[in-house]
Amino acid sequence: MPDEPTADEFVARFLTLVPEEHRELAESNALVRRGEDDDIRAGARMGKIFALAKEFALLPPAEIERLLESPLHDIRVGAVSVMGHQYPRKRTTEERRTELYDLYLRRTDRINTWDLVDVSGHKVVGNHLLARPRDVLYELAKSDHFYERRLAMFATVMFVGRGDLDDTYRLAEILVDDPEHFVNTVVGTLLRETGKHDRPRLVAFLDRHAATMPRITLRFAIEHMDAAQRKDLMGRAKQAKTAG
The missing domain is CATH 1.25.40.290 (ARM repeat domains)
Structure with missing residues (x-):
C-alpha cells in the first residue's frame, strides 16, 4: 500500500467485496451523488470492509472526505473506519489527528446513522x-x-x-x-x-x-x-x- 493511497484505489478494492448481484449498482454510485437515494446498501460484509479500511489506514483526510461523499453506506462505513484506524496510530502526527477530528465534526452530515457514529466516533472525537x-x-x-x-x-x-x-x-x-x-x-x-x-x-x-x-x-x-x-x-x- 503506498504512503498516500487514494479514494479511487479504495473504491476499486471495495468493489471486489460487493456481491455480484449488486456490483453494477455499486459501480455506478460509488463516488457519484445523484440526489436520489443517498444511503444505498451494496451488501459488502462489514468484516471485510473493516479489514480493507485497516489496509488503507494512511488515506489522507481529503481522500477520506471523498469517500464520505459516497451515497453507498458501505463506503462511508469504510471512511469512518479508516479514521478510526488512523487516529490512534503511534506514527500519526498531532497535526493529522487534528485534521481527522476537524473532518469528523465538519462532516457529521455524512456520518448520519447510528452505526456510522459507532464505528469510530469514540476513537476520533473521544480520543481527541x-x-x-x-x-x-x-x-x-x-x-x-x-x-x-x-x-x-x-x-x-x-x-x-x-x-x-x-x-x-x-x-x-x-x-x-x-x-x-x-x-x-x-x-x-x-x-x-x-x-x-x-x-x-x-x-x-x-x-x-x-x-x-x-x-x-x-x-x-x-x-x-x-x-x-x-x-x-x-x-x-x-x-x-x-x-x-
Missing part, C-alpha cells in the same frame, strides 16, 4: 478530547440531529474506560429524556458502563430518573445490576407510566 476541553460535546448534545446527540454521548466511551465519568453523567442529564430511540440506547449503554467503575453513582442517577426516563434507556442501564435492583427500578417506571 481526552486531554482537551469538551465543550463541543455539550453543543452536539443540543443538536437538532439525533446522530450528533448520539455522538456526544458515544464519544465518552474513551473517558469512561479510564474511570472519568463526569462528562458522561452531565451529558446524560441533558439527554435522559431524548425522544430518539438511538439516543436512548446509547445513554443507557454508557450509564451501564459507568456502573462498572462507580455503582453507587449510577444507582443515585437512576433513583432520580427511573420513573420518567425512556424504558429502553433504563433497561440498558440496569443490565448488570442484580435482579432485585432491576425489579425495583423497572417497577418505578411501570408505576409512573400507570399513574400517567
Whole structure:
C-alpha cells in the first residue's frame, strides 16, 4: 500500500467485496451523488470492509472526505473506519489527528446513522478530547440531529474506560429524556458502563430518573445490576407510566 493511497484505489478494492448481484449498482454510485437515494446498501460484509479500511489506514483526510461523499453506506462505513484506524496510530502526527477530528465534526452530515457514529466516533472525537476541553460535546448534545446527540454521548466511551465519568453523567442529564430511540440506547449503554467503575453513582442517577426516563434507556442501564435492583427500578417506571 503506498504512503498516500487514494479514494479511487479504495473504491476499486471495495468493489471486489460487493456481491455480484449488486456490483453494477455499486459501480455506478460509488463516488457519484445523484440526489436520489443517498444511503444505498451494496451488501459488502462489514468484516471485510473493516479489514480493507485497516489496509488503507494512511488515506489522507481529503481522500477520506471523498469517500464520505459516497451515497453507498458501505463506503462511508469504510471512511469512518479508516479514521478510526488512523487516529490512534503511534506514527500519526498531532497535526493529522487534528485534521481527522476537524473532518469528523465538519462532516457529521455524512456520518448520519447510528452505526456510522459507532464505528469510530469514540476513537476520533473521544480520543481527541481526552486531554482537551469538551465543550463541543455539550453543543452536539443540543443538536437538532439525533446522530450528533448520539455522538456526544458515544464519544465518552474513551473517558469512561479510564474511570472519568463526569462528562458522561452531565451529558446524560441533558439527554435522559431524548425522544430518539438511538439516543436512548446509547445513554443507557454508557450509564451501564459507568456502573462498572462507580455503582453507587449510577444507582443515585437512576433513583432520580427511573420513573420518567425512556424504558429502553433504563433497561440498558440496569443490565448488570442484580435482579432485585432491576425489579425495583423497572417497577418505578411501570408505576409512573400507570399513574400517567
